[in-house]
Amino acid sequence: MTMHRTTRIKITELNPHLMCVLCGGYFIDATTIIECLHSFCKMCIVRYLETSKYCPICDVQVHKTKPLLNIRSDKTLQDIVYKLVPGLFKNEMKRRRDFYAEHPSIDAANGSNEDRGEVADEEKRIITDDEIISLSIEFFDPKAQQQGSAEEKQSTDEVNNKRYLQCPAAMTVMHLRKFLRSKMDIPCTFQIEVMYEDEPLKDYYTLMDIAYIYTWRRNGPLPLKYRVRPELANRSESDSASDKTNSPAGAPSTSSPLPSPCTPVQPSHSTFPHIPNPINGSSMGSPSRQFTFGNKVRKTSLNGSSTSSG
Numbered sequence: 671m672t673m674h675r676t677t678r679i680k681i682t683e684l685n686p687h688l689m690c691v692l693c694g695g696y697f698i699d700a701t702t703i704i705e706c707l708h709s710f711c712k713m714c715i716v717r718y719l720e721t722s723k724y725c726p727i728c729d730v731q732v733h734k735t736k737p738l739l740n741i742r743s744d745k746t747l748q749d750i751v752y753k754l755v756p757g758l759f760k761n762e763m764k765r766r767r768d769f770y771a772e773h774p775s776i777d778a779a780n781g782s783n784e785d786r787g788e789v790a791d792e793e794k795r796i797i798t799d800d801e802i803i804s805l806s807i808e809f810f811d812p813k814a815q816q817q818g819s820a821e822e823k824q825s826t827d828e829v830n831n832k833r834y835l836q837c838p839a840a841m842t843v844m845h846l847r848k849f850l851r852s853k854m855d856i857p858c859t860f861q862i863e864v865m866y867e868d869e870p871l872k873d874y875y876t877l878m879d880i881a882y883i884y885t886w887r888r889n890g891p892l893p894l895k896y897r898v899r900p901e902l903a904n905r906s907e908s909d910s911a912s913d914k915t916n917s918p919a920g921a922p923s924t925s926s927p928l929p930s931p932c933t934p935v936q937p938s939h940s941t942f943p944h945i946p947n948p949i950n951g952s953s954m955g956s957p958s959r960q961f962t963f964g965n966k967v968r969k970t971s972l973n974g975s976s977t978s979s980g
Contacts, residue, residue, distance in 0.1 A: 678874065681754060688751050690714050692726060696755050698762060700748040704740050706730045709747055716741075752796055753882065759796045763787040795887065797878045799840040803892055805877065807850070808832040810865055810895040834891055837877060844873040850896055858901070865895045 681688075688696055692714035699712035708727045710718075718726055719737040733740045752759040766787030770776060783789050797803070808831065837846075847862045856862060863870045866884055875883075877892065886892050 684754065688754065692718060696758055697748060697751045700744040700751065701741050702744045702747070703730075703732055704742055705732055709744055712743065756799055760798070763789060797839050797881055799838070799878065801839045801878075802836050803839050803877045803881065804834065804836050805892040805894055806832045806834050806890075807846075807864075807894050807896060810868070810897040839878040839881070840876050842873065843871045843875045843880075846894075847873070847896075856898060860898050861901045863897050863899065865897065866893070867895070 690697055690709075690711045692710055695711070697709065697711055700709050701712040701715050702709045703715070703725055706725050706728050708725055710726070715726075716738065719732065719741075723732055723734065723737045724730065725732060763784075764787065766785070768787075770786060843864045846864050850856070850862050850864075851858075865871060866880060871880065871894075880886070880894075881892060
């Protein structure tokens with residue numbers, strides 16, 4: 671079976687699709703010619719069509735007498751440009767506010783809030799790399815997902831023990847997984863998956879990516895979940911590389927899953943009260959287990975120490 675890998679594209683590779691050929695800058699008020707679907711900045715194409723009736727790119731005739739009738743504002747393209755180019759929206763809104771402040775005689779009452787530069791990033795759902803995003807993280811319980819009645823759901827939410835964090839929008843899912851592993855002291859023999867609803871998230875997704883993909887509207891913390899499963903022996907090479915800094919070489923897999931955070935096995939953790947005492951701590955005193963690798967027997971305890979005999 672062939673594995674489909676997602677590749678990340680640099681913004682410079684997308685520039686030909688995001689830049690106006692008339693001014694050489696990123697689209698501002700993107701406007702498209704309906705005859706050929708080529709796009710330009712609104713101001714650029716309006717000025718160009720004052721002296722020409724043909725498209726600057728393909729030379730198709732826009733209109734015989736009134737070319738401005740055959741151009742349309744492209745809000746979708748403009749939103750894409752604003753979301754892909756860091757800081758462009760904020761800079762453009764500031765430039766418009768400064769212009770009207772320097773020219774109070776110009777009447778902008780007929781324009782929209784965006785035309786006057788009075789739209790904030792939050793209203794436009796534009797997220798920057800350095801923005802702080804509030805998120806909630808909770809344990810993913812499949813049984814709780816299947817409960818139908820409202821009373822059961824309410825009681826489940828009360829014991830769900832959500833935790834709230836504030837993180838930069840550029841933080842990746844991999845960073846969040848490492849944070850959970852460190853805070854809850856989860857052994858490297860267990861795999862942590864961060865999820866949105868019931869869908870696992872890629873390690874390279876940033877919080878900004880998640881907010882855009884799942885249309886987070888800032889009406890509450892970004893809701894994330896996690897689950898802990900035994901590490902798979904045949905996991906993919908990419909996932910293995912992401913955990914390389916945390917996982918010792920040749921760490922064996924275990925057959926028993928990590929207890930649910932809601933299971934009252936041990937006293938609460940100071941930072942995450944719903945997590946049992948550290949699994950790999952010396953206080954548990956768990957007996958060592960034996961795992962067979964080929965013709966070798968390795969004795970491994972949950973506190974990370976291991977001895978092997980041929």
